[in-house]
Amino acid sequence: MREGQAPRVQAEQADGVPGAQNNFSTYEEWQRQNQKPKKKPKKAKKGSRIVLRVVGGVVAACFVFAGGIFAGSLFGAQGNAAPASSSIDGSAPADTPKLTISQAASSTGSASDEGLTGEEIYEKVSPSVVSIVASSLATQGQASGSGVIMTEEGLIITNAHVITDENTNLPADKVTVVTNDGQQHTAKIVGYDHQTDLAVLQITDGGTFTPAEFGDSSQIKAGEKAYAIGSPGGVQLANSITTGSISAISRDITIDDRVMTLIQTDASINPGNSGGALINKYGQVIGITSAKLGISYYEGLGFAIPIDSAKDVVDQIIAYGHVKGRPAIGVTGYNLSKQSAEYNGVPQGVVVTEVDERSDAAAKGLQPKDIIIGVNGKEITTMDEINEQKENSKAGDKMTLRVYRIETGKTFDIEITLADQADLSSSSAPAQQQRQIPQQGNGGYYFQLP
Secondary structure, eight states: OOOOSOOOOOOOOOTTOTTOOOOOSSHHHHHHHTOOOOOOOOOOOTTSOOEEEETTEEEEOOEEEOOOEEEESOOOOOOOOSOTTSOOOOOOOTTSOOOOEESSOOOTTOOSTTOOOHHHHHHHHGGGEEEEEEEETTTTEEEEEEEEEOSTTOEEEEOHHHHBOTTTOOBOSEEEEEOTTSOEEEEEEEEEETTTTEEEEEEOSOOOOOOOOEEOGGGOOTTSEEEEEEOTTSGGGTTEEEEEEEEEEEEEEEETTEEEEEEEEOSOOOTTOTTOEEEOTTSOEEEEEEEEEOOTTOOSOEEEEEHHHHHHHHHHHHHHSSOOSOEEOOEEEEEOOHHHHHHHTOOOSEEEEEEOTTSHHHHTTOOTTOEEEEETTEEOOSHHHHHHHHTTOOTTOEEEEEEEETTTTEEEEEEEEOEEGGGSOTTTSSOSOOOOOOEEETTEEEOOOO
16 A cells, blocks of 8 residues: 555535534644644554654664665665455465474584584575566566575576556566575566565576475574574675674564564664575574664664564465465545644545455445544544554454545445455556555654655
């Protein structure tokens, strides 16, 4: 879902409309007459955007995807998706390759419980980390990132935002993989999932490759050693290793209004590292590096997708080319602020900008410019709240939307059947996700992808 700065809704006053106020000649006049003392900020709830306070003001923690590096026309990728916690229905067939997680850490090379040395870890894992160059004919640009080899046949795990276009969400036209020995290989995109920012590639020109050993990310602890291997800055700096520690586990981080539960590390992660390996002290890949804090005066705040949560998604991408069973309404839209709603005399909620024609929501008559103000009997004002109601559902379940129609000033309910996200068109299949516009203030930034 895409969100620009919320446009003003043009609507007439309607008696009985929640949030309706007296008419004012200008928006500034309304603001002056409705200013109220600011309430003390509440503690952030699980899944909400983290806020950092700095001297001289408050800036939002701007978490951005770590790669790739772009050349020519801007070609990167933004995940266009619902929160990563939405349910997945079904598992991959038994006869397809699976991501295998080692339950016991292997410490070959160093018998000590302290694990391997940095040199041993690099020697073990570097052959399993590749550089990725993705090209788009439409934009005539390139993006570079990193990837982790999963099988000897050349299946590779990376980030979806490395191999898809940020403007169209479409996959790259050409993908080249560069192994640690400098050899270039052609690869095809097996599939990708914007919601979890994961993708799988397959090397197509033959060869036998060194798969990584994947470790149990649920067993890591804050404070233990961590290493990252990837291509910061692109292929020229391929297979760079950085060291640090696991700073925290199970961090709920909001990136482009999508909540992802990630591993936090202070091992340096930079543009081009996306899709690379976060490694434990035994040389096991326990995360796919994905994001970092995008404020220049904060350092050592990098994030990775835990392998345990990536496994089901990767397995389904390999089996089907996408994730099956994820529920979707099939709409895009933006959150209407309380001030804009009151000024225009309409209820606060989510303004629909597009309805996927394949969705039941379209069949039941939901239209652009409708405002969704409730879900399953609960009042909502944001898309995040819609997603919270949808989290425990699956494709095929029923959902009741309470809708305000600007054209008539009437409120009514629509019962819809949630679609399988994969069955909807690419432009709005993910639905339920918004896009922040870049803006500057108090020395901080709200970034899209780098």
